[in-house]
Amino acid sequence: MSCNATAKDRDFEAQRQKIEQFLQTVDHKLLVMSGKGGVGKSTVATNLAVFLSNQGYCVGLLDVDVHGPSIAGLLGLTGLGLNVIENRIQPYQYAENLKVMSIQGFLGQPDAPLIWRGPMKIGIIRQFLGDVDWGPLDFLIIDSPPGTGDEPLTVAQTIPGCQAVIVTTPQEIALADVRKSIQFCRQVKMPVLGLIENMSGFICPDCGSTHAIFKSGGGEKTAADWNIPFLGKLPIDPGVVTAGDAGRAIDSLTSHTKEEMQQIVERMIRQLQN
Numbered sequence: 304m305s306c307n308a309t310a311k312d313r314d315f316e317a318q319r320q321k322i323e324q325f326l327q328t329v330d331h332k333l334l335v336m337s338g339k340g341g342v343g344k345s346t347v348a349t350n351l352a353v354f355l356s357n358q359g360y361c362v363g364l365l366d367v368d369v370h371g372p373s374i375a376g377l378l379g380l381t382g383l384g385l386n387v388i389e390n391r392i393q394p395y396q397y398a399e400n401l402k403v404m405s406i407q408g409f410l411g412q413p414d415a416p417l418i419w420r421g422p423m424k425i426g427i428i429r430q431f432l433g434d435v436d437w438g439p440l441d442f443l444i445i446d447s448p449p450g451t452g453d454e455p456l457t458v459a460q461t462i463p464g465c466q467a468v469i470v471t472t473p474q475e476i477a478l479a480d481v482r483k484s485i486q487f488c489r490q491v492k493m494p495v496l497g498l499i500e501n502m503s504g505f506i507c508p509d510c511g512s513t514h515a516i517f518k519s520g521g522g523e524k525t526a527a528d529w530n531i532p533f534l535g536k537l538p539i540d541p542g543v544v545t546a547g548d549a550g551r552a553i554d555s556l557t558s559h560t561k562e563e564m565q566q567i568v569e570r571m572i573r574q575l576q577n
């Protein structure tokens with residue numbers, strides 16, 4: 304750095320180095336994204352993290368959805384406050400192998416909106432990567448807001464080697480946005496690890512018959528059309544809502560959805576080993 308560098312330049316460079324050092328200690332960096340809101344992206348991100356940590360992997364779960372963070376709520380972690388030790392932000396140790404960082408569960412009031420423009424969001428994401436005391440990780444799972452805005456772009460540009468896991472529901476209106484997500488990944492040169500079709504059919508708990516409420520198979524077909532690995536489907540399961548609202552993960556369910564989630568995680572691990 305030249306001797307004309309300003310204090311701001313030096314701070315930026317120091318942070319860049321901290322981010323680089325941290326990322327060198329992470330084996331797999333995954334950005335969970337979707338084209339459309341409400342398709343279950345945070346649910347998938349949370350459960351990927353929980354299921355991977357259950358298998359003994361060291362996992363960090365980071366919520367960069369600044370305006371609509373859900374991760375803390377899905378894990379029952381609201382209103383924790385900020386814990387800083389020796390200038391390092393401490394993530395919440397949710398389980399032995401799972402650390403969590405999310406803006407709202409830790410820094411804000413649960414119901415207060417964060418009214419931030421792009422540069423502030425970019426700044427906090429860089430801080431989450433450079434100033435949080437994650438320790439070495441097998442997986443860093445990042446939940447982003449829907450679409451292709453500042454947050455996924457910052458992740459793609461700040462985390463070399465990051466791969467995308469795209470979540471969709473099966474109907475065309477969601478798939479149209481997924482195609483934009485795929486093209487976004489191609490433009491920013493972020494490989495797509497795979498696509499997950501969520502809310503794929505509803506199995507009636509009374510009669511056992513399957514109802515394709517949002518259609519079914521659209522995600523799998525899109526994955527095939529775009530030559531992307533298909534990681535699996537999760538059904539519409541009222542248990543997922545009840546568990547999420549109660550701050551519990553899918554591993555607490557007794558339904559078939561738990562097995563489906565396990566299979567998705569296994570396919571994802573196989574895909575990473577290819």
Ligand SMILES: Nc1ncnc2c1ncn2[C@@H]1O[C@H](COP(=O)(O)OP(=O)(O)OP(=O)(O)O)[C@@H](O)[C@H]1O
Pocket residue numbers: 337339340341342343344345346347368371373447448449501502503537538539540541543544545547548
């Ligand atoms: N497979 C499923 N079956 C039933 N409900 C589900 C399923 N997946 C997610 N949900 C529910 O749908 C709602 C939205 O899920 P979630 O917050 O994960 O979506 P999102 O895509 O992250 O939303 P946002 O666009 O706000 O970030 C939640 O109430 C969640 O419990």
